[in-house]
Amino acid sequence: MMDERKQRILQAIIDDYISSAEPVGSRTIARKYDLGVSPATIRNEMADLEMLGYLEQIHTSSGRIPSSKGYRFYVDGLLPQQPLSDKEKVLIDKWYQARVKRIEEVFQETARIISRVTKNVSLVLAPQLTQAAFRCLQFLPLDARRAIAVLMTDAGFVENKIIAIPSGAAFEDFQRMARVINQCLAGQTLDAIHPDTLQRIRDEIMDEELYEAALEVIYRSLDTEKKERLYLGGTTQLLNQPEFHDVEKVKEILLMLEEEQLLKDILHAHLGEGLSVTIGCENKYSGIQDCSIVTATYHLDGELLGTIAVLGPTRMEYGKAMTLLGYMNNHLADIIKKFRW
Amino acid sequence: MMDERKQRILQAIIDDYISSAEPVGSRTIARKYDLGVSPATIRNEMADLEMLGYLEQIHTSSGRIPSSKGYRFYVDGLLPQQPLSDKEKVLIDKWYQARVKRIEEVFQETARIISRVTKNVSLVLAPQLTQAAFRCLQFLPLDARRAIAVLMTDAGFVENKIIAIPSGAAFEDFQRMARVINQCLAGQTLDAIHPDTLQRIRDEIMDEELYEAALEVIYRSLDTEKKERLYLGGTTQLLNQPEFHDVEKVKEILLMLEEEQLLKDILHAHLGEGLSVTIGCENKYSGIQDCSIVTATYHLDGELLGTIAVLGPTRMEYGKAMTLLGYMNNHLADIIKKFRW
DNA sequence: GTTAGCACTCCGAATCAGTGAGTGCTAACA
DNA sequence: TGTTAGCACTCACTGATTCGGAGTGCTAAC
Numbered sequence: 001m002m003d004e005r006k007q008r009i010l011q012a013i014i015d016d017y018i019s020s021a022e023p024v025g026s027r028t029i030a031r032k033y034d035l036g037v038s039p040a041t042i043r044n045e046m047a048d049l050e051m052l053g054y055l056e057q058i059h060t061s062s063g064r065i066p067s068s069k070g071y072r073f074y075v076d077g078l079l080p081q082q083p084l085s086d087k088e089k090v091l092i093d094k095w096y097q098a099r100v101k102r103i104e105e106v107f108q109e110t111a112r113i114i115s116r117v118t119k120n121v122s123l124v125l126a127p128q129l130t131q132a133a134f135r136c137l138q139f140l141p142l143d144a145r146r147a148i149a150v151l152m153t154d155a156g157f158v159e160n161k162i163i164a165i166p167s168g169a170a171f172e173d174f175q176r177m178a179r180v181i182n183q184c185l186a187g188q189t190l191d192a193i194h195p196d197t198l199q200r201i202r203d204e205i206m207d208e209e210l211y212e213a214a215l216e217v218i219y220r221s222l223d224t225e226k227k228e229r230l231y232l233g234g235t236t237q238l239l240n241q242p243e244f245h246d247v248e249k250v251k252e253i254l255l256m257l258e259e260e261q262l263l264k265d266i267l268h269a270h271l272g273e274g275l276s277v278t279i280g281c282e283n284k285y286s287g288i289q290d291c292s293i294v295t296a297t298y299h300l301d302g303e304l305l306g307t308i309a310v311l312g313p314t315r316m317e318y319g320k321a322m323t324l325l326g327y328m329n330n331h332l333a334d335i336i337k338k339f340r341w
Numbered sequence: 342m343m344d345e346r347k348q349r350i351l352q353a354i355i356d357d358y359i360s361s362a363e364p365v366g367s368r369t370i371a372r373k374y375d376l377g378v379s380p381a382t383i384r385n386e387m388a389d390l391e392m393l394g395y396l397e398q399i400h401t402s403s404g405r406i407p408s409s410k411g412y413r414f415y416v417d418g419l420l421p422q423q424p425l426s427d428k429e430k431v432l433i434d435k436w437y438q439a440r441v442k443r444i445e446e447v448f449q450e451t452a453r454i455i456s457r458v459t460k461n462v463s464l465v466l467a468p469q470l471t472q473a474a475f476r477c478l479q480f481l482p483l484d485a486r487r488a489i490a491v492l493m494t495d496a497g498f499v500e501n502k503i504i505a506i507p508s509g510a511a512f513e514d515f516q517r518m519a520r521v522i523n524q525c526l527a528g529q530t531l532d533a534i535h536p537d538t539l540q541r542i543r544d545e546i547m548d549e550e551l552y553e554a555a556l557e558v559i560y561r562s563l564d565t566e567k568k569e570r571l572y573l574g575g576t577t578q579l580l581n582q583p584e585f586h587d588v589e590k591v592k593e594i595l596l597m598l599e600e601e602q603l604l605k606d607i608l609h610a611h612l613g614e615g616l617s618v619t620i621g622c623e624n625k626y627s628g629i630q631d632c633s634i635v636t637a638t639y640h641l642d643g644e645l646l647g648t649i650a651v652l653g654p655t656r657m658e659y660g661k662a663m664t665l666l667g668y669m670n671n672h673l674a675d676i677i678k679k680f681r682w
Numbered sequence: 683g684t685t686a687g688c689a690c691t692c693c694g695a696a697t698c699a700g701t702g703a704g705t706g707c708t709a710a711c712a
Numbered sequence: 713t714g715t716t717a718g719c720a721c722t723c724a725c726t727g728a729t730t731c732g733g734a735g736t737g738c739t740a741a742c
Contacts, residue, residue, distance in 0.1 A: 037715075037716090038715070038716050038717080039716090040715075040716050040717070040718095041714085041715055041716070044714095044715090058723095058724095059722080059723060059724080060721085060722055060723070061721075061722040061723050061724085062722090062723075062724075
C-alpha cells in the first residue's frame with residue numbers, strides 16, 4: 001500500500017514543495033530527483049498518494065501539494081537528517097555570550113536565535129516563578145514609612161516591591177520577620193507553601209499586622225510574576241513566506257500573535273511532551289490551521305522549566321526546526337545554570 | 342494667493358481624504374461640504390492649490406491628494422478642534438487603574454492606550470535611569486561569596502545585581518561602604534557623578550578592591566539600564582490602513598519598527614520640542630517618507646522624562662493624535678508621580 | 683468672478699483568446 | 713504485470729481589448 005517507491009516519491013514531493021512553495025508536478029519530480037522512473041509512473045503513484053490522503057490538488061491539472069497527513073508521515077519517518085553544523089553551534093554560543101548579561105535576557109535572545117535560524121516565528125515560554133524555590137527575602141529601609149522587599153528564587157530571579165511599614169512597627173521588626181521567613185521557607189517552591197508553614201511563621205512573628213504585610217509581599221510578588229513570560233521572535237519573518245502574501249492572512253496571524261494568553265495555552269498543551277510537532281489542521285485553534293508548530297520543553301536537573309517553539313506555515317523546514325530546538329533544549333539548561341546560584 | 346476660500350477647500354479636501362483614503366474630486370467636495378460654490382469653481386481652486394504645491398495628482402483625471410506641504414499647512418492652521426471627550430478620559434483613567442501595578446508597566450500600557458485610541462502605531466520612550474537621581478544603594482547577603490546590590494532611583498526604579506564579595510572582605514565592609522556611598526551620592530544624577538565625589542568615596546572606603554567592586558555595581562547597573570526603554574504598541578493597526586495593503590510596504594515598515602535604535606533616534610530628534618508633527622517627506626528616514634509622526638515630550642516637575650509618539654500614514658487624524666498626546670503628556674506625569682517616593 | 687457644458691484622459695473591471703504546465707487515460711511495450 | 717509514450721483535456725495565468733465612470737481642463741455664457 002505504501003511501498004518504498006511511494007515513500008520516496010512523497011518525500012521528493014514534500015522536499016520540493018517546502019523549498020519552492022509551488023504545487024509540484026510529476027515531470028518536476030522525474031527531472032530533479034533521480035528516481036529512475038518516468039513522469040507517467042510518478043503520475044500514477046501521485047494519484048495513489050492522493051487517494052491515500054497524503055497529497056492534495058487545488059484543481060485538476062494543477063500539481064500536488066502535501067496534505068497535513070502527508071506532512072505527518074513525512075515528519076514521522078521521511079525527515080532528512082540535517083544536524084546543526086559546528087559553525088552554527090559556535091554562532092549560537094557567541095550570540096549568547098555577547099548579548100546575555102542577566103537571566104531575563106536569556107529568553108528574549110533565545111527567541112531571536114530561533115527565529116533567525118529557522119526563518120520563522122519563535123516562541124519562548126520562560127519558567128514560572130512559582131516553580132522556582134524560595135531562596136531568601138530581605139527588607140531594605142527606604143524612609144520612615146516604607147521599605148523595599150527583595151525576594152530571590154533559586155532560578156536566579158530577583159523580584160522587588162515597595163511596601164509600607166505598618167504604623168507602630170519598627171524596621172527592626174521587619175528584620176526579625178525576614179529571619180523567621182527565611183528559616184521557614186528555605187527551599188520551598190513558592191506556589192505550594194504548606195499551611196502549617198504559614199502557621200509557624202505566624203506564631204513566630206506574633207504580630208498580626210506584620211504578618212499580613214509579609215504575606216502580602218510574598219503573594220503580590222508571586223502574583224505579578226507567576227504568569228510565566230512569553231517571548232516572541234521574528235514575527236516579520238512571516239511576511240517573507242509566500243503563503244502570507246495576502247494582507248488579510250497576515251493580519252489574522254499577527255493579531256493572534258498579540259494574544260499572549262492564547263499562545264501560552266497552545267504551548268501549554270505540549271508541555272512535557274519533549275519534541276512535538278503539530279501540523280496544520282491538527283491544530284485546535286482555527287487561526288493557525290495552515291501553520292505548524294514545533295515545540296520542545298526544556299529541563300534543568302530534571303525539573304521542567306519551560307517551552308520553546310517554532311511557528312510557521314505547514315510548508316516548514318521541519319528537520320531544521322526540530323534539530324535546532326533539540327539543540328537549544330540542552331543548551332538552554334547550560335545557559336540558565338550559569339545564572340543559578 | 343491663499344485666500345479664505347482656498348483654505349476652506351484645502352481643509353475640506355484633506356478632511357475628506359483622511360477619512361476616505363481616496364483621491365478626492367471637485368464634485369465630492371461640492372456635494373459633501375457646503376461651500377456655496379459649484380464643482381467648476383472648486384476645480385479652478387484645486388488647480389491653483391496644486392500649482393502652489395498643496396495638492397498632488399496621481400495622473401490627469403484623477404482626484405487630488407494632499408502633499409506633505411498640504412498636510413503641513415493643514416496641521417499648522419486648519420486643524421478641526423476635537424478635544425478628548427470626558428468619556429474617553431474616564432476610559433483612559435480606568436485603563437491605567439486596572440492594569441498598572443508597577444512603574445515599568447506604565448509605559449507599556451501608555452503605548453497600548455495611544456495605539457487603541459489613534460488606531461495607529463504608538464511609541465513610548467521611557468525615562469533614562471541616567472537622568473534619575475540616585476536614591477540609595479544597599480547590599481544584601483546571599484552566601485559567603487556573593488551579595489545582591491540593590492540600587493534605587495528617585496523615579497521609582499529599583500535595579501538589582503548579584504555581585505561577588507572580594508575574598509578577604511567581610512559583608513560588614515559592604516555595609517560600611519553602602520553608608521559611605523549613600524552619603525556621598527544622595528540626590529546626584531547617575532550619569533554625572535563628579536570625580537571629586539568618587540575620590541571622596543575612595544578615600545573613605547580605604548580599600549581599593551572594595552572600591553572597585555562598588556564602582557562596578559554602580560556602573561554596570563547603570564550600563565544595563567541607561568539605554569532608555571522603548572515600548573511599541575499597535576503595530577498590527579498598520580494592516581488596517583489601505584496604504585498598507587501591499588505586503589512589501591508592510592514588511593518594510595515592520596522591519597523598521599524592529600530596529601529599536603533607529604526608532605529611538607527618531608524620537609530623540611524631537612526631544613524637548615513639546616508637541617511636534619513630522620509629515621511625510623519631512624522625515625529624514627527613507628522608510629517612513631509616506632508616514633507622519635506626532636511626538637510629545639513629557640515632564641515631571643520641570644524635568645524632561647521621555648517622549649510619546651504616534652506613527653501612521655500621512656493620511657492620519659492629526660487632530661486626534663495631537664489632542665491625545667497632549668492629554669497623555671500631562672496625565673503621565675500624574676501617573677508617574679504615584680510611583681515616585 | 684462663477685458656472686454649465688463638453689471633450690478628453692485615464693483607471694479599473696470585465697471579457698476573451700492563447701499559452702503552458704499539468705493531469706488522466708489508453709494502448710503499446712518489456 | 714508494471715512501465716512508458718502519446719494524446720486529449722483542464723485550468724490558471726497573461727496580455728490585449730473594450731467599456732463605463734469619475735474626474736479634469738477649457739471655453740463660452742451668465
